[in-house]
Structure formats: structure tokens, C-alpha cells
Amino acid sequence: MRRLKPQYAFILAVIGVAVLYFLVRSLFGGGETPNAAEAKTAEALPSVQATLTPETAREVDVVLRGRTEATRAVVVRSETAGVVAATPAAEGSFVRKGQVLCRLAVDARQASLDQARANLRSRQLQRQAAQQLAEKGYRSQTQVLEAQAALDAAQAQVRQAEIALSQVDIRAPFAGVFDRRDAEIGTYLAPGQACGTMIELDPLLVVGDVPETDAAKLRLGAPASATLISGQKLTGKVRYVARDADPQTRTYHVEVIVPNPGLDVRSGLSAELKIAAGMGAAHIVPVSSLVLDASGRQGVRYVLADNRVAFAPVTVLEETPQGLWVEGLSGPVRVITVGQSFVADGQKVRVVAAR
Template sequence: MRLKSSTVVAIGLIGAVALFFIIGALFGAARPKEARAAAKSAPQATTVQAKLTPEVAHEYDVVLRGRTESARTVAVASETAGVVAATPAVEGAFVRKGATLCRLEVNARQATLDQAKADLRSRELTQQATVELAKKGYRSQTQVLQSQASLDSASAAVRQAEIALDQVNIRAPFDGVFTNRNVEVGSYLSPGQTCGTVIELDPILIVGDVPETEAGQFAVGAPAVATLVSGEKLSGKVRYAARDADAQTRTYHVEVIAQNPRLTARSGLSAEIRIRAGVGPAHLVPVSALVLDAAGRQGVRFVKADQTVGFAPVTVLEETPEGIWVRGLHGPTRVITVGQSYVGEGQRVRVAAAN
């Protein structure tokens, strides 16, 4: 049976349409799969929480670790030789300036003084007689002067004997605490040997070493507060700040002097020293916002204007119950408070308000 040409054309058109739909169905099903795969492979912006933190003027301190020291420490030595006769000062007790710490045997010193006084009295009588005779013309002016010189020599001998006698008393050079008594009754002391040590605890020193990055932020006379390991606080001021760094640690020695009237602070106690360094820009951020970057620097991550993450190294100025004051940020900053450990610099993020 022979088909008409019109029938053949119709069949061809029907086949072409059917083929078009079949191909469309095949490729149409593939495109959604490819789209879904592409959507899955596209990076998604991480959601973080950030808090807008303003820049404010804040008083800040230089904080360092230190220890207490006596303002003065003197090993009190004997000026003369002798056997120790008494040790009236109690070791560890407070002593006043001039108090006797150790006493040597007097021996012949008192006799020497008595003899010098007797000789002085004799010379005084001789001088008086010479002057009277000179008035009557029986003595020359030269003899008067010689008699006066003898009297002066006798007076000096008395003074010398008094000093030698007083030297048996080894005395405290200033108000302080008597420590490390190293003699007993019967011990022999030569000139220069020590009876014990006196330390001055009022005022007291709190010493420490400041890093070179903060050495120039305060000056001598700056107010300071030291918190001792016992919790006691001592208020004072910087007495000394070294200008020459330690060759090994590259730090500068600092001394703070403070009043200690009740002597409650002892020498050698650990202390935290806070030296007032002035007023400067700072930001208050949560403690949890602090992170370390790849180089090990302490800082905070924040959101830039283009919604990408930035990192700023910071210096902690002060810790408070509300958070920590840091220096290193500039102007109002959106500090990341949640998710900061899961994002990196330059990464695009979505920001949700901090709770």
C-alpha cells in the first residue's frame, strides 16, 4: 500500500515533535541535578554574632609582677674589738634609731676615761695658775699659750675616751626591724664584724621589671597601687625607673615606694603592681572575644564594613566584671562575640545581633 505524500509529511512532523519532547525530558531532568550540585558546592556565608563596641577614653595602668623589699638594709658592724656582754635587742623586733643591739665588755675603757678626766682637771688648774701669774708678770705669753695647748690636748683625750667607751654599744642606725643576729654573749667581735642586720620596712619598696614596650608610658612620681599576695593593698608612687635595660631580659627595673606604718607588709612578698599611665582610647569587650591568630598574637576578630572578617592585635589594659578593656582597636568596632573561633580573616559572614 502506497502512502500519500501528505501522510508521510504528517508522520514525520509527529515523530519530530515526539523526539523533541523526549530529548527535552532527558536534558531537563539533568539540569536540576546540576543546579542542585552547583548550589551545594557554592560556599555559604557563616553566621556570627557581633556587638558594636564604641571607642572611649579610659584610664589605663601598666601592670607587672613584683615583690616587696626593705627600703634600706644595713649589716650593723662593731667599730671596736671586744667580747659581747649583752644582746638587748630581740631578733625580729622593731627597734628605734639609736637603740643598743649588742653591747661589748667595757674592760679598761672606763678607767681610761677616768684617767683622761683627771688629767683634764689638772691641766685646767695649771692653766688658771699660769694665767694669774702672767697677769703679775711671772709668766710669759708663750707659757700661757703652751698651757692652753696642754689643756686642749687633755680635753681631746677625754673626748676620745668617751667615744671609745660609747663604741661598746652597737646601735641601730635607723628605725627598723632587727634581723639575723649573728653573735651571742661571749662572742668576740673584731672591728668590722657584724652584730646583726636592720631592715627598714616603713616605707617599703615594691620592685619589678617592666617590658621595653611599656617602659616609656610612665615617669618617676607616677601613682601606683600594689596588691600583695595576702590581698593587702599598698598605695605609693614610682621612686625609680631604670634607663638601662637588663641585657638578658630586655626589661627595665622599677621601684615603687609606699607607706607601711603598721609593718604588716613583710619583705619578699609577691605583688601585682599597677602604675597609672594616663588616659587613652580603649574598647570594652567580653573576655571570650579574645583569640589567637596564626602567629600566636592575642587579639579580637571583628566584622568590616564589607561584611568580611578582620583581626586586630590588642593589649589588655584592665579586667573588670563587665569585661576587659583593650587597646588596639580604632573607632566603633563590630567585635565578633560568638563564632569568632570558626572564621578567618577575609571570610565573608552574616551578622546576627549579639545577645
Template sequence: MRMKPQYIFVIAAVAVVTLYFIIRTIFGGGETPNEAKAKPVANAPASVQARLIPAVSRDVQVVLRGRTESARTVVVRSETAGVVASAPAAEGSFVNRGAVLCRLAVDARQASLDQARANMRLRQLQQQAAVELSNKGYRSKTQVLESQASLDAAQATVRQAEIALNQVNIRAPFAGVFDRRDAEIGAYLSPGQPCGTIIELNPLLIVGDVPETEAAKLRVGAPATARLVSGQMIAGRVRYVARDADPQTRTYRVEVSAANPRMDVRSGLSAEVRIGTGAGQAHLVPVSTLVLDSAGRQGVRYLTADNRVAFAPVTVMEEGPDGIWVLGLGGPQRVITVGQSYVAEGQKVSVALVR
């Protein structure tokens, strides 16, 4: 059966087109103008954007997390045995030095003191009589000395009785807050048992731990500020930097002493502590410029004079609404702000400076 001429033409056209695409695929020919334009130029330098950031002199600070503590905390204990007869100090109240926190029953202590005083008066009269008789020749010097020794013993007994009577009053050793009561009226206290706990809140301590990399920067007397969880700011000075590290954390204890005259700041509050260590050259860079190098160090990439990429490890000082302040860049630098994650140290790049 003969095919129609139009069918033969269509089959031939399809065969020619198919053969064209097969040859084009094999030999890679026939790029369109748009395809040729889309191909990158071989060995062209990478393009980055950079910003010239000046160095600014700023106070350098060590920042750490801390907490408030009382300057002194003492458990006040009984020196003698007895039943608690009264509790003049209210729990949580401010007390002056010497204020009575617990008062024990006097029992026979007053009677013992009265007896000791009466005996002392008797010994005084005997000693006076012995001196007068000795002056008249009726007493020897030895007898006078014996009467004087008896008087001295009687006076010592009086002092002992006075101390025993005074010990019924358990007093505050310093001005502070009577934070916790351990003995109520009617409780029996033996020597050494606690009446309560008193804490000193003025001055107040803010304590924290610094890593070994920062400890050498701190000095006793350095100014410090602390922001409490409530937002309140208090200022003070470093009073102590430990010389021996904690064996578990390898950190050093730091204590800041701050005035707290109204004692409105409590012990145990969390705080962000900033301790001044001097002045240094800082740069305000965008947060996005921070990268990590192959060693895992945090820093920024900047450009050398011949437009090659360099890396500088930095220390973050503080973060603000316009960026973060960092140390470690030296003088003014062209910091890479776009493309810093796609270039490597030593690579030559094409730079577009932005403001």
C-alpha cells in the same frame, strides 16, 4: 532443562535494577529534593554573629608581678673590739633610732677616760698659771702657747676616750625591726664584725620588673596599688624606675613606696602591682573573641562599614566576671562573637547583630 517462568522474571528484574544504578552512578543523575536542598549555594558569603561594643574611658594600668621589700636593710657592725656583755634588743622587735642592740664590756675604757680627764684638768691649771705669770712678766708668750698646746692635746685625748667608751654600745642607725641577731652574750667581736641586722619596713617597698614595651609608660610619682597573697591591698606611689635594663631579662626594675605604719606587712611577700599610666578608650569583650593573627599577635576580629573582616591587636587590661577589658580598638566597634575563627581579614561576610 527449561527454567520456570517465575525464575526468569525475577532474574530480569534484578538485572534491570542493577543496570539502572550503574547508569545513575556513571552519569550522576537523579538527585533527590532533600539532596539538592542540602547543597550550599556557590560563593555565598560566610555568616557571623557580631555585637556592637562601645568604647568606655577607663584608667589604664600596667600590671606586673612583684614582691615586698624593706626600704633599708643594714647589718650593724662593731666599731671596736670587745666581749658582748649584754643584748638589750630582742630579735624581731621594733627598735627606735639610737637603741642599743649589743653592748660590749667596758673593760679599761672608763679608767682611760678618767685618766684623760684628770690630765686635762692639770693642763687647764697649768695654762691658767702660765697666763697669770705672763701678765706679770714672768712667762714669755712662747711658754703660754706651749701650755695652751698641752691643754688642747689633753682635751683631744678626752674626746678619744669618750668615743672609745661610747663605742661599746652598738646602736640602731634608724627606727626599724631588729630582724636577726648575729652575736650573743659572751661572743667576742672584732672591729667590723656584725651584731645583727635591722630593717626598715615603714615605708615599705613593692618592687617588680616591667618589660621594655611598658617601661616608657611609667613615671615617678604615679599612683599604684598592690594586692598581696593574703588579699590585703596597699596603696603607694612609684619612687623609682630604672634607666638601665637587666642584661639577662631585658626588664626594668620598678619600686613603689607605700606606708606601713603598723609594720604588719612583711618583707618578701608576693604581690600583684597595678600602676596607673593615665586614661584610655577600653572595650569590654567576651574572652572567646580573642584570636591570634598570622603573625601570632593577640587581638579581636571586627567588622568594617561594608561588612568586611578586620583584625585589631589589643592589650588586655584586666579580666572580670562579664569579660575582659582591652585596649586598641578605638571607638565603638562591631566585634565578631561567633565565627571569628573561621573568617580571614578582608573577607566579606553576612552579619547577624546580637545584643
């Protein structure tokens, strides 16, 4: 039997040692400790920065777009027919309750009243004479009652003529602004035709439409504030919240009543309406932490206890120099502040403290 040359024996020994080494490595994990393996796995995970945000009890406001509106707006109409003879109230001026807005021509109304009053005096005398004759036995009680009935009819005619004469003056039903005049001197008005429009601006309304998600938070009498497009601020209280939603927008109509003693604020101005809705849970987060999910909802991504990513839709309550106050989170939350746009829901991450 031929013996191997020394150099071949050496080569075979090296190969055997190498095979044995790799065999042992594959059986026993290559000699790595479990901690080292876990460290390598953690290094392979995406890294994010997160900050622990506590839950805070805070006054919650419902914010919506609105507009100013007159408390009352009434078209003042004529109750009788006639030609407009005078328009004492200037269009756009403040008028007191009962002030004449339009005056119709008297025509024969004064004559009708004079005739009714003369007839009344005659009936009064007839009633008096019938009573005196009845006391002497020259008239029956029936004749006295007939005289009384004629007197009552004459009184009714006088009252009717007085009302007809008073109706030539079309008066303001309440104190406010005579906003628009629809009839000029010489205009013929039939019963029901308009003299003009009255609006009440003190107090004033600020109205808006609240989403169905916020309608249940509002209560009558809740304090509210309105910021006009000019920057002027008004304060008042909620006087009305609709119970029936608009079928098109699914929103509920809201009215806030505010004082306007100088009539400085006009009707129809745009306003931002803020209504107190009680205490609620809120979190403050950086503006940069807001993201959109696949459905287009605005929210934040945060890290669960097992270092997996989750998404929560939030509603912005207020913007401050320290960040955004939002609702929609519960309890202390590790909000991702760096890397939130590069991770997905359910993905495991490596968390480092926010700088």
C-alpha cells in the same frame, strides 16, 4: 529528494530549540538579574556574627606581679674590737633609734678615759699658771702658747677616749625591726664585723618590674594599690621608676611606698601591683572573642568596612562581669563574636548582627 519522516522532523526541531536556548542563556547570563547573582555569591561567603564596640576613654592601670620589701635593710657592724658582753635587744623585736643592740666589754676603755680626764685637768692648771705668770712678766707669750697647745691636745685625748668608750654600745641607726642577730654573748667582734640586721617596715615598699612597653606610662607620685596573697589591700604612691633596663629581662624596676603603721605586713610577700597610668582608649569585648594569631599573639578579629576580616593584638586591662576591657583597638570596631576561629585575615565574610 526523499522527504523526512514526520517523527524525525519533530526530533530535529526539539534539538534545535534546545541548542538555541542554551546559546541564548550563555550569551545573556542565563536570564539571572545582577542582584540575584550577587545574592548567590553572598550566600556562598562564610557567615559571622559581629557586634559594634565603641571606643571609651578610661583610666588605664599597669598591672604587674610584685613583692613587699623593707624600705631599708642595714647590717649593723662594730666600730671597735671586743667581746660581746650583752645583747639587750631581742631578735625580731621593734627597737627605737639609738637603742643598744649589742654591748661589748668595756675592758680598759674606762681607765683610758679617766687617765685622759686627769691629764686634761693638769693641763688646764698649767695653762692658767702660765697666763698668770705672763701677766707678771715671768713667762713669755711663746710659753703661754705652748701651754695652750698642750691643753688642746689633752682635750682631744679626752674626746678620743669618750668615743672609744661609747663604741662598746652598738646602737640601732633608725627605728625598725631587729630582724637578725649575728653575734651572741662571748662572740669576739673585730672592727667591721656584724652585730645583726635592722630593717625598716614603716613605710613599706612594694616592688616589681614593668615591661618596656609600659615603663613610659608611669610617673612619680602616681597612685597605686597592691593586693597581697592573703587578700589584704595596700595603697600608696610610686616613689621610683628605673631609667635603665635590666639587661637580661629588659624590664624596669618600680617601687611603690605604702604605710604600714602596725608592722602587720612583712617583707617578701607576693603581691599584685596596680599602678594608675592616666586616661586611655579602651574597648569592652566578650571573653570568647579573644583568639590567637599565627604568631601566638592574643587579640580579636573584627570586620572592616568592606566586610573583610582583620586581626588586632590587644592587651587585657581588666576583667569585669560585662566582659574584658582591652586596649589596642581604635575607634568603633565591629568585633566578631561568633565564627572568629573559622575565618582568616583578609577573608571576605557575610556579617549578621550578634544575638
